[in-house]
Amino acid sequence: MIDTHSHILPYCDDGAGNWRQAEQMARQAAAQGVKIIVATPHHRKGIFLNRPSHIQSLVTRLNKQLSDAKIPIHICTGQEYHMTSMIMADLASGEIQSxxxxKYILVELSSRNLPKLVLPYLRVLKSRGLIPIIVHPERYEPVIENLSLLSGWLREGAFFQLTAGSLTGQFGPAVQRTAYTIAEYNLAHLLASDAHDTSQRSNRLGQAYEMLEKEFGRELSDRLKNNASLLLQNQPLLIGVPKRLYRAKWYEFSFIK
Structure with a gap:
């Protein structure tokens, strides 16, 4: 199993606070059957700045530590890019880590106030040959209130990655309902832990996959697992046939197949 999104690197953001905690997070993931973790420290979110060279140095050190400790986990490089007006400058300077x-990059939006230029920014990324994966869309308040936002982003070539903790109820019932709705209507393409530690924001990937399979069947959970592998191979992701949205708010959703 592959975890495509974890804040497992220490000394870079609000994830693991030290190397010992990073090792504990890897052990916790391995116990669930995870073999590969994509390290995705925040970049451009508040005070967090994590450029590719810094990420690579931390990943190299952590992989050696896990090898020495005989923990069967391999860490890959990644980044959770917080979409801001700096996107053009960051693309030009090579600060965005895929x-x-x-060609895939993880993109985070504001939880409460979405940037007005989301669609133009997505077009810019696409014009550079990059494919945006919007992380935890179910946790954005505007999306919870108006799921039709996802339709526009999907048309611009974006993919969506759910957080395991959203499905297990870690972020409350509204987020959980939204996550299940996104999954039910084939708008989810990846599932990741977004783990930050071993307690409050722990890795719940195995539990979330079990819940998805129980609720929607094995085809969906297998597709999301396969997409994680395809992503690392730089291959096209598998897409379920989405159902068409009539109304925008989760509590009055109506779809046709």
Whole structure:
């Protein structure tokens, strides 16, 4: 199993606070059957700045530590890029780190106030040959209130990655309902832990996959697992046939197949 999104690197953001905690997070992930973790420290979110060279140095050190400790986990490079008006400058200077040097990048939006230029920014990334994966869309308040936002982003070539903790109820019932709705209507393409530690924001990937399979069947959970592998191979992701949205708010959703 592959975890495509974890804040497992220490000394860079609000994830692991030290090397010992990073090792504990890896052990916790391995116990769930995870073999590969994509390290995705925040970049451009508040005070957090994590450029590719810094990420690579931390990943190299952590991989050696895990090898020495005989923990069967391999860490890949990645980044959670917080979309801001700096995107053009960051593209020009090479500050955006794709997932393990593929064409895929993880993009985070503001939880409460979405940037007005989301669609133009997505077009810019696409014009540079990059494919945006919008992380935890179910946790953005504007999306919870108006799921039709996802339709526009999907048309611009974006993919969506759910957080395991959203499905397990870690972020409350509204987020959980939204996550399940996104999954139910084939708008989810990846599932990741977004783990930050071993307690409050721990890795719940195995539990979330079990919940998805129980609720929607094995086809969906297998597709999301396969997409994680395809992502690291820089291959096109598998897409379920989405159902068409009639109304915008989760509590009055109506779809046609």
């Amino acid at each position: 997932v393990e040097r593929t």
